[in-house]
Amino acid sequence: MKFGVVVFPGSNCDEDLIYCLQKNTKQEVVKLWHKDHDLQGCDMVFLPGGFSYGDYLRSGAIARFSPIMQNVIAFANAGGYVMGICNGFQILCEAGLLPGALLRNTDMKFTCANVYIKATTSSLITSALDTSKALKIPIAHGEGRYYADDITLNSLIANDQILFKYCDADGNISNESNPNGSLQNIAGITNSARNVFGMMPHPERAALPELFNIDGLGLFQSIIQQAQQEA
């Protein structure tokens, strides 16, 4: 499997993600420059965290129109795997590849902290995860409050598109364990075709023993396992 990580001006989690993917999957990982139009034959494209285009206007609003995104959108619409983490999730929502939007955190704070999430459905990125286990994964965002109108939210639920929910260390989903005011504690979703994934927490910051937390490793293992099954 070949992975591509898009680099926008203002991306700041691209190197972490590339290192994490290389260490954990032993696959080829290439950088995709935002001004290019070539996905270099990647099997899966990642949009990393950061502050693309300085978060001007709205997080992800300008990045969504960058040259490479036109190819990423076409790739996703043709069934290609695309995953956005943090700012990448915001970009995917702005691009319309994922439904809903990410609003300013209810408490107005930029929150940088370890939180707990748990997988709530099986997908390319969650198949190897135990849905009963809470994973400790860091978040670092000011605009992570997931919002969608009632019709969209109901269809997300009906189609089992919610990937992760914020919870406490024991896996209980409650208001207290919701760090940003997201509807239904939503931390990550997939599209109806289940090939586009977005999440606010950073699994790439919790997938190396050197960082004393490998709770995020399962996501990358899921991708590799699924890819091997499909091959």
Next chain:
Amino acid sequence: MKYKASIQIMPQAALLDPQGKAVTHGLQQMGYLNIDSVRVGKNITLEIEANSEDEAKSAVEESCKKLLANMIMETYSYSLTLL
């Protein structure tokens, strides 16, 4: 002809606006107890070269819907003046 558009973008009425809420609290702490329901949006001005007011309007609307506002969470309104 050249037009100037003044575009106002606001968080949707039904959505919590934490920024507006914080400003409301600030004003009330200053003693303005008669002030409530502050909401914070954006004001964007731009100039458009167009052959008619209708053409200018459609350019503004398209820009708002495609980029300047996110219709999932915001609403927009604008006024046009001939320069």
